[in-house]
Amino acid sequence: MGFPGTWMTESESVVYRVVPKCACSTIGQVMYYSDHGTFFDGDIHDATSGIHKWALEDSQSLIEENVTKHQSYAFTCVRNPYTRILSSFFDKICGIQRNGKRYRGNLVPLLIQKYGIQVEGDFDQVASFRRFLLFARDTIRWRRPMEPDIHWSAMSGHISTYIVNGGRYDNIFHTETFNEGMQSVLDAIEKKHEVDLGAMPRFNESEGHGPKRAHPVEDYFDDLSKHLVYEIYKRDFNLFKYDFENPGNKLPKGEIDLDEVHAKLGE
Template identity: 80%
Template sequence: MGFPGTWMTETESVVYRVVPKCACSTIGQIMYYSDHGAFFDGDIHDAVDGLHKWAREDSQPLIQANVTAHKSYAFTCVRNPYTRILSSFFDKICGIQRNGKRYRGKLVPLLIQKYGIDVGGDDGKQEFDQIKSFRRFLLFARDTIRWHRPMDPDIHWSAQAGHVATFIANGGTYDKIFWTESFNDGMEQVLDAVETPHQLDLKTIPRFNESEGHGPRRAHPVEDYFDDLSMHLIKEIYHRDFALFKYDFDDPSNKMPIGEIDLHEVHAKLGE
């Protein structure tokens, strides 16, 4: 199976396991800059050189050798499951993607037909009941994750623990897992731990939020989207994310973690 979703700098200074919707665009750009002294011109997900990615066949032997031997510092970044699933809904379901089309072609028409979801019209700019539509989307997300129906789960709303686990299961070891919610602190610890050709100041770099502007803005506080049933579904889908990455399941309004991530626990639980 190898190391899907794994990126590595060309200098092999650092290895990163991508978790979608967790600042991955910014992290990729930081890695690119640390090697080249400039940011990639465009969406880092589109870069086909300047950064090793498991999706590139020529990168796979290098990533495989590095990760299995734990030659470089390896890290990933996680996010509160409540805000992550909301972000996925507004970006991927309600939003028009950078190619000018709906995400995954027939996905949104399927959701409108089978789940009664409203996405704000053809351009995603019309008013609609965000809370009602999101809760219906949550049923769909649960169905894809629990029963792989009406389709396999998408990487943007499948559990973070699953992404993090493949790296461990195939022989990788994390040196750091940090939270999107305290991004600068976590990323600084990674940069302090590695030697890179180019230094950068995290306080001054732009945020490369490639999903910004794709969809409508969230009109309500996070907690308004989650009633008792929604929280039950969230627990069913993301119970490992809350437990391992120390987020507060009981209070959707609290996006901050409530404990420290235990790397030994993560490796033990996800390496089984």
């Protein structure tokens, strides 16, 4: 299995397990800058040099040795499940991707046909999102009409592969307190170049892909929607200390217990 979704600086100062829709573009650029003193010109997901990634064959043996021996500081980042699934909907379902096409080709036509979702014009965002939520649950629970997508599969699933295959995290922080969390990582590692988190741009790879959210977060989640979200993301809410009861509260309710995460996701 190895370490899918794992990135490491060229200097091997730090290792990061990517979790989609959790500030991964910005984190990747911070890592790149800390080695090179400049940001990657383009989307960091497209970088094939200047940073090690498990998806690059030449990087795999380096990452595997580093992670299994815990030679570098290792971290990841999580996000409120309510805002994460909403972001996935507006970016991946409603939006046009960097290649000028719809995400995954026939996915949106499938959703229009099977779930009655609308994404064009002045559509009802709340109704379409709730139908998308049914689809996301079907993919995760029954793996139909397709396998679950990385952008809406549970964060705990992404994070667990790193642990199960022999890795250990030194830090897991919340996207909602990004600067404090990312600074705690930077303070713990040796960098070739200092990164000023307050002054750097935010690299939001999905920004502008889809329509703007027209309502507050809580308006998208009625009682049934909350039930579906909890069915999909129960472990995420519990392990990463988010508030299931109130979709309008994006902030975590407490600190993440790393020992608990390793114990429960390492089974």
